[in-house]
Structures are given as structure tokens and as C-alpha cells.
Amino acid sequence: MAPRVPDPALPLRPGPGSVAEQVQYPSPLRFNGALDKFDSEDTTPAIGREFSNVNIVDDLLNAPNSDELIQDLAITSTMPPPSVLNFTSDKFSTVSQRGVVFFRAQDNLTDDLQNEFGVADAQVSTISSLARKKMFRHEKQLNTRRYDSAQWHSDIQFEPAPADYTSLRLTQLPKTGGDTLWASGYELYDRFSPAYQKFFETLTATYSGSGFIAAAKADPENVKIYTEPRGNPLNVGEELSAVHPVVRTNPVTGWKSIYAVGPFPKQINELSPTESEELLKKFYNTILESHDIQVRFKWRNQNDIAIWDNRSAFHTATFDYEGLGERFGHRAVGIGEKPYLDPNSKSRAEAFAEESA
Ligand SMILES: O=C(O)CCC(=O)C(=O)O
Numbered sequence: 001m002a003p004r005v006p007d008p009a010l011p012l013r014p015g016p017g018s019v020a021e022q023v024q025y026p027s028p029l030r031f032n033g034a035l036d037k038f039d040s041e042d043t044t045p046a047i048g049r050e051f052s053n054v055n056i057v058d059d060l061l062n063a064p065n066s067d068e069l070i071q072d073l074a075i076t077s078t079m080p081p082p083s084v085l086n087f088t089s090d091k092f093s094t095v096s097q098r099g100v101v102f103f104r105a106q107d108n109l110t111d112d113l114q115n116e117f118g119v120a121d122a123q124v125s126t127i128s129s130l131a132r133k134k135m136f137r138h139e140k141q142l143n144t145r146r147y148d149s150a151q152w153h154s155d156i157q158f159e160p161a162p163a164d165y166t167s168l169r170l171t172q173l174p175k176t177g178g179d180t181l182w183a184s185g186y187e188l189y190d191r192f193s194p195a196y197q198k199f200f201e202t203l204t205a206t207y208s209g210s211g212f213i214a215a216a217k218a219d220p221e222n223v224k225i226y227t228e229p230r231g232n233p234l235n236v237g238e239e240l241s242a243v244h245p246v247v248r249t250n251p252v253t254g255w256k257s258i259y260a261v262g263p264f265p266k267q268i269n270e271l272s273p274t275e276s277e278e279l280l281k282k283f284y285n286t287i288l289e290s291h292d293i294q295v296r297f298k299w300r301n302q303n304d305i306a307i308w309d310n311r312s313a314f315h316t317a318t319f320d321y322e323g324l325g326e327r328f329g330h331r332a333v334g335i336g337e338k339p340y341l342d343p344n345s346k347s348r349a350e351a352f353a354e355e356s357a
């Protein structure tokens with residue numbers, strides 16, 4: 001999704017410290033209001049927005065003000081609704097604010113256009129229920145993986161420059177089932193007390209894609225790790241491991257999100273192994289226990305598409321459609337910036353409190 005961040009075009013603002021040590025952080029983007037003419041519904045107060053009558057190709061990509069529209073859309077995926085949080089929606093932008101946005105039945109959206117629309121420099125890959133069974137068949141034999149549950153995660157966190165936006169379009173749907181769920185990382189951060197929040201901001205975690213390394217080892221013929229640069233010169237080699245902050249700032253909204261959730265964060269570096277495990281569990285369980293920070297999307301039509309911001313939202317698939325037909329989709333994963341915590345950034349709740357003051 002254009003604009004890319006960090007981007008020389010974005011205004012930078014100085015962080016704390018002496019001039020010599022100063023790190024420049026991106027300033028959040030602002031909505032330009034271009035999307036306001038389209039009908040949309042906030043799926044829940046915390047996360048999600050569905051656009052009912054937008055054709056991505058005709059109304060956004062081929063519109064004369066396409067850049068403006070897409071910039072607003074980028075911001076949207078990160079945001080909560082005015083009605084609940086009492087702010088004016090034209091101040092900020094949509095995917096980054098709402099966490100995830102949905103469009104129905106985009107039948108004229110090709111892979112190339114999905115790529116152009118969703119995420120610049122992205123690779124379109126596929127998700128397939130059949131291929132998944134094949135890839136993890138060794139684990140099934142070992143009975144180490146349950147097939148009916150997926151894990152909450154954010155895409156490719158093990159990369160030094162992990163995903164910003166992912167778009168997923170389903171082209172083949174089971175009769176029912178196979179819903180996808182998203183949860184808000186902004187809201188997860190805001191559920192903790194200021195004392196805990198401050199503590200979390202001192203932490204980093206090691207994020208590792210060891211599951212992929214194990215899958216490649218178990219089946220070297222069919223599963224290979226691509227070791228050339230993967231969308232960014234930082235993302236190379238077969239190590240699939242990176243250190244990122246536990247709390248990161250979304251460059252588009254400027255809001256803080258807890259980021260250490262799911263199978264990739266293995267260890268919080270500043271804590272003992274037991275403490276690390278407990279805290280990672282606490283983050284994960286807070287999502288599980290809080291259905292009000294989640295949204296569940298039912299794929300209804302071929303070419304329904306979801307676009308989300310992996311920096312501030314987590315997602316999980318649902319494997320409940322055995323015997324109900326195959327499920328197939330095209331996904332484009334964009335490579336974002338190296339995660340950072342801007343010490344001057346705000347939580348979403350703080351930003352809204354200030355807006356309404
Ligand atoms: O299949 C799904 O519902 C989600 C798959 C997923 O995690 C992804 O596309 O990144």
C-alpha cells in the first residue's frame with residue numbers, strides 16, 4: 001500500500017537525546033478525506049471496517065485521485081470509529097487505524113492489481129488447504145500439530161524488516177467455515193496499566209521462524225528457504241531470526257502496539273526464560289480472553305479481500321472445514337520498516353483522549 005514507510009517523503013521528527021544521538025521518527029499521516037464518499041461500516045468498535053460498494057479497480061486504482069484514496073486507505077486499516085472514541089475520522093488514515101479492512105467480491109482484481117493495490121514490492125503467494133496439509137504432513141505423523149486450530153500471529157516477524165500490509169483474497173471457499181480473525185495490538189497495549197506499559201517498552205524479543213526451518217529440514221525436497229534478499233536487503237539468509245521491540249510504533253498512525261504475540265517471539269531478551277514465557281503467555285491469553293478486541297470475518301464470495309496492518313494487528317485462520325471443500329487464496333505480503341519504538345509516540349487511547357480534550 002502506498003505510501004511506503006519509512007519514506008523520505010514523510011516528514012520526520014526528532015526523537016529524544018542530544019542532536020548527535022537523535023533518531024528521526026516518521027510523523028503520523030493524516031486522512032485527506034478522499035474515502036469519505038464511500039459507504040463503510042465499522043465491523044466492531046475496536047477493529048475492522050467493511051466497504052460495501054467499492055470496486056477496488058474502478059473506484060480506487062483507476063480513479064483520478066487514486067493516490068489520495070490509497071493513502072487514506074493505508075491509514076484506515078489502523079483505526080477505531082468516531083462514534084465510540086469521539087474523534088473526527090478525517091484526521092487520520094483507514095487500514096492502519098482500523099487494523100483490517102474488507103471488500104467483497106472484487107471479481108476484476110487480478111494478482112497484478114492486487115499487488116499494486118495492496119502492497120508495493122510484494123510477492124503474491126497462495127494459501128491452500130491442500131498444500132498446507134502436505135507441508136505439515138511430517139508434523140502430523142509426529143502428532144505435534146493440531147489441525148483444527150491456528151495460532152494468532154503477525155506475518156513474517158522473524159524478518160529484520162517484517163510485513164507491513166498483507167492482503168488476502170480467497171478464490172475458492174468451502175461451503176462454510178474457514179473464517180479469519182484479527183485482533184488489535186493497539187487495544188492490547190491499552191489494556192495494561194501505565195506501569196506495565198512503561199515496563200514493556202524497555203523490552204525486546206527474539207522473533208524466530210524456526211517452524212519453517214524445521215519444515216525445510218523434514219522435507220528438503222519440497223520445502224526450501226529462499227536465502228536471497230526477501231523484499232529488503234536486510235531480509236537474507238537462512239537464519240530467519242530478528243530482534244524487535246516488544247512495543248512498536250506504527251509509523252502511519254503514530255500509535256503504540258504490543259508486537260510480541262504468537263509463534264515467532266520466542267524469548268523476551270531482558271527476562272529470565274520463565275518470566276519471558278509467562279509474559280508472552282499473558283499477551284497471547286489477553287487476546288484469547290478478549291473477544292471485544294477481535295473481529296471475525298466470514299468469507300462469503302469468491303474474491304472477497306481483506307487488507308491488514310501487521311504492525312498493529314494479529315490474525316488467525318480457522319481450520320474447521322474438513323469435508324466441506326477446499327479453500328484457496330492469493331495473498332500479497334508487503335515488507336515494511338525495521339520495527340522501532342518512538343519514545344514520543346502515544347497509545348491509541350491517549351491519542352483519542354487528546355483529540356477529544
Ligand atoms: O488463511 C487465513 O485465513 C489466514 C492465512 C494467513 O495467516 C495469512 O494469509 O497471512
Ligand SMILES: [Fe+2]
Pocket residue numbers: 153154155315
Ligand atoms: Fe498470516
